[in-house]
Amino acid sequence: xxxxxxxxxxxVTTLGPGRRIGIWFQGCSIRCRGCVSVDTWSFESGxxxxxxxxDALSAWAGEADGVTVSGxxxxxxxxxxxxxxxxxxxRVRGDVLVFTGYPxxxxxxxxxRHPDLVDALVTDPYxxxxxxxxxxxxxxxxxxxxxxxxxxxxxxxxxxxxxxxERALDVHVTEDGEVWLAGxxxxxxxxxxxxxxxxxxxQVRTSEGRHS
Ligand code: SF4
Numbered sequence: 001x002x003x004x005x006x007x008x009x010x011x012v013t014t015l016g017p018g019r020r021i022g023i024w025f026q027g028c029s030i031r032c033r034g035c036v037s038v039d040t041w042s043f044e045s046g047x048x049x050x051x052x053x054x055d056a057l058s059a060w061a062g063e064a065d066g067v068t069v070s071g072x073x074x075x076x077x078x079x080x081x082x083x084x085x086x087x088x089x090x091r092v093r094g095d096v097l098v099f100t101g102y103p104x105x106x107x108x109x110x111x112x113r114h115p116d117l118v119d120a121l122v123t124d125p126y127x128x129x130x131x132x133x134x135x136x137x138x139x140x141x142x143x144x145x146x147x148x149x150x151x152x153x154x155x156x157x158x159x160x161x162x163x164x165x166e167r168a169l170d171v172h173v174t175e176d177g178e179v180w181l182a183g184x185x186x187x188x189x190x191x192x193x194x195x196x197x198x199x200x201x202x203q204v205r206t207s208e209g210r211h212s
Contacts, residue, residue, distance in 0.1 A: 001049060001050045001051075001079060001080050001083050002047065002048075002049060002050075002080070003025070003047075003048060003049060003050050003053065003077055003080035003084065004025065004026035004027045004043060004045070004046040004047055004048070004072070004077065004080075005023070005024070005025060005026055005046045005048050005053055006024035006025060006026040006039070006040045006046055006071065006072055007022075007024050007180070008021065008022065008023050008024070008053060008056055008057055009021075009022045009024075009170075009172055009180065009182065010022070010057070010060040010063070010064060011060075011063075011064070011170075012068060012170050012182050013170055014166070014169060014170050014182060014183030014184065015068040015070070015097065015099075015136070015182060015183060015184075016066055016068050016095070016097045016120075016136070016154075016155065016158075017065060017066065017095070017154050017155065017157075018064075018065025018066055018094070019063065019064060019065050020064060020065060020066045020067060020068050020094075020097075021057050021060050021061075021064045021066075021067045021068070021092065022067075022068050022070070022182055023053065023057070023067065023068070023069045023070070023084070024040060024069075024070050024071055024072055025040070025069070025070070025071035025072035025073065025074045025076070025077060025080075025081075026040055026042070026043070026045060026046030026071070026072050027040070027041070027042065027043040027046070027071070027072050027073065027076050027077065028040055028041045028071055028072045028073040028076060028101065029073060029076050030073055030101040030102070030125055032101060032125045032126040032127070032128075033127075033128060034126060034127075034128030035126060036185065037071070037072070040071050040072035041072070043076075050080055050083045050084045050087065051087075053084060054084060054087035054088070054091065057088070057091070057092070058091050061091045061092045061093075064092050064093075064094055065094045065095075066092075066094035066095040066096065066097065066119075066154065067088050067092055067094065067095075067096050067097070068097045068098075068099070069081070069084075069085070069096070069097070069098045069099065070098075070099040071099070073100065073101055073102070074098055074099075074100060075100050075102055075106070075107050075110065078110050081098075081110075082110070082113075082114050082117065085098075085114070085117040085118065086117065088117075089116070089117065094154075095119040095120065095150050095151060095154040095155065096117065096118055096119050096120075097118075097119065097120045097121075097122070097151075097155065098118050098120075098121050098122070099121075099122045100121065100122070100123050101123075101124065101125040101126065102123060102124075102125075103123055103124055104121075104123045104124075104143065104145060107121070107123070111147065116148070118147055118148075118151075119146075119147060119148045119150045119151030119154065119155070120144065120145065120146050120147060120148075120151040120154070120155040120158075121144075121145045121147060122136055122137065122142055122143065122144050122145075123142065123143050123145065124141050124142045124143055125141075125142075126138045126139050126142070127139045127141050128187075132162075132184075132186065132187060133161050133162060134160070134161060134162060135158040135159075135160055135161065135162045135163070135166060136158045136184060137162075137184070138184055138185075144158060144159055146159075162184075166184075169181045169182065169183035169185060169189070169193075170182040170183055177201065179197055181193070
């Protein structure tokens, strides 16, 4: 099945417990004010197939503690999301955490149709006017839903305020000198980091844990 992908990466350590495979969908129709992942909005790039993405992440399956899916907006490609997570379940042990900018009601039908594919879900759009104090959330209007026993076991600890030690971002430098950041940035972090890295010749791309 066709899908639009921004990127995959391993290990991601700032978006859920342990060392995780990160999958960022390409394309987002929600377009929150203040989004720091504007590069993932377009539906005109990143074309690949679910099978190719599943094959790519198989290389990390033995080492991964879980999978985090973000974007872009995963639920803008609902069929591809389901097929990809079915493949993930057969390849990767560990929990599956998905970030969406839609409210829970908007994705509840999909979840009912696929009750075993997502262990934990962070919903709702990023709102730059709302404070940011909660773990895994870019703004405090976003909600963490623990959907399975595994989700409750692995992620119930995130239903609390952000700890100072969690104020971290994963940084990945490509062979072309591009810098990818993953995690939940605090307000102003990305501007400061982008300026700093630009001074030493790096172009920065951001893919937040989501929606921050
Ligand atoms: S914050 Fe997330 S949902 Fe909102 S526009 Fe950006 S990618 Fe889309």
